[in-house]
Every structure is written in C-alpha cells, then in structure tokens.
Amino acid sequence: MKILITGGAGYIGSELVNYFIDDHEVVVLDNLMYDPTSLLRYTNSTNFKFIRGDVRDLKLLGDLMKDSDVIIPLAALVGFPLCDRDPRAAVEINYEVNQWIADNKRPDQKVIYPCTNSGYGTSEDGTVRTEESPLNPVSLYGKTKVDAENAYRNSENCVTFRLATVYGPATRMRTDLLVNNFVLRTLRDRVLVLYECEFMRNYVHIQDVCKAFKFVLDNWEVCNGETFNVGNDSLNMNKLQLAQTIQNHLPLEIIRAEFTSDPDTRDYIVSSQKIYDRGYSCDYDLDDGINQLIKAYSIIESPWYANY
Structure with a gap:
C-alpha cells in the first residue's frame, strides 16, 4: 500500500515511518518546523518519499491524497502552550485541515x-474514562483535536485513537512531555517541584503508540469505524507516583x-481495555522508558527540544 503521513518528521512520525517502510511505500509531508534531520535514516529506502510543504496547502495535500491507500494525519500544533500562542494556526492545522481530509x-x-x-479533561467523580465517556477538553489544543476526531468519526473507513501522554526517546526528541x-530535570537538577501532585494521568511508550498504528492497519476488519x-x-498514576518511580x-x-x-488541569x-480486547498489548513499561531516556540524555548535549 501507499501510506501518506502528514507531520511525519515529528516526534511520533519520525518513529512511525520505521513500522511501515519495509512493507509499504511511505510518503511524508512535513514543513520541517522542528528537526530537519529526523527522517535522514530512511533516505536509503526506495519505499520512502519526502515532500516539504505545509499541510494547509490543500492543492498539494489533495494531490498527495489521490493515490494514497492510507492516510495518517499527524500534522498538528501539539500541546496547549503552542496552541495558545497561535490559536488561529491551531484551529487551521488541528481541525480545519482534518475536516477537509x-x-x-x-x-x-x-x-x-x-x-x-486530554479531551477527557477533568474527572471530578473519579470514574474510569472509556471510549463511551463524555469529552470535556479544557484547552484549545484539546478542543481542536476533539473536533477533528468528530470529523473522522462521521466519515467512512476511519479509526481514531485517544492517546495517553507519550514518553520515550525518538529521533525528533521532545522534552516538554x-x-x-x-x-x-532529575538528571540536571536532582530536584522536582510538583504542583497538584495528586492529578492523575496515564502514559504510553512511543514505540507502543507506533505499534498501535500498525496493529490497526493489520487488523482493519475488526478495528474499522x-x-x-x-x-x-x-501506568495510570499521579505525578508523585511518577516522580517516585x-x-x-x-x-x-x-x-x-x-x-x-498547575495550569494543566487534566x-x-x-x-484502554477496548483495544486490548482486539489483541493489542503494550511492550514497554515506565522503567524501560526511564532507562532509555537516561541513555538518550547522555548523548544529547542541549536536550531542550520542545513544541515551542
């Protein structure tokens, strides 16, 4: 198949290409606003093609979509600080382009x-959130992503994910997660100051996220729609438990x-039992990720890579 990945040079995309490149033709569309080197490792593959451009260029996007069998729209302004800094671009890239697709x-x-x-917002009653739970995004980032999800849920032949907070090293590193x-911060300062440390989050390793994309594509008949x-x-835990780990x-x-x-009130x-019941499982735990990050930060001299 031919797979089009928008935003494929980013944190997830730069790793995700590796999961498809051996068996499929992969086309990446990215404006390279961050790391221009994150895809260099794929240039020796005849299955890889890179197009530099803005996802808001609808003519370019439409031309690339014409002969694609699979579309993975990763292009986004990710995180509430970046979206609050440029709300117009957040709406255009995170929602309007996806509605157009x-x-x-x-x-x-x-x-x-x-x-x-993050579309689940705040669980005031403490109940476990499933795919049937109401969405209550508390940031522009969350709202634009939820609006885009709704656009795809009203379309044919689509699967949507609600990702936990991703962690782990990648070719295009992020240190704001x-x-x-x-x-x-532990490596640099040996001190963590925790705000509202009882707030609960859940986490997932970046390689397990990539595995989920491949799992769905390989099992489309039981995942479609x-x-x-x-x-x-x-890894449902609060900030104090994370710090203690x-x-x-x-x-x-x-x-x-x-x-x-904490300004982030999630x-x-x-x-995630629903996707587990389809046969998916996670391979990495938090200890794996921490050990990998320690090694990654020993390589990167100035590792303040973030979506700013």
Missing part, C-alpha cells in the same frame, strides 16, 4: 487519526508545592 477522502481510503485523551521532562484509547493501563533510578529530591496550581484515569 474527512470531506475529500475517497470512501475506500483508510484513515488512522490520533486524537488525545511529562515523563521525558521529569527525567531530564472504532475509537480506541491507547495507553498502558498499568524516577527516584528508583536516579538521585532525586521531591518537593511538593502545596499552594501553587486529571483522569483511562482504560
């Missing part, structure tokens, strides 16, 4: 779209800031 794709074209489980950031939470259910690997002083609020427990 959903409206203009052929019925036979397959789409796998990654939303975020919570686990990645906590490990880096569905929405799946994609996370590691053993890092403390098992590195010297760390944990300070609780009792009277300061707080929820999420179940």
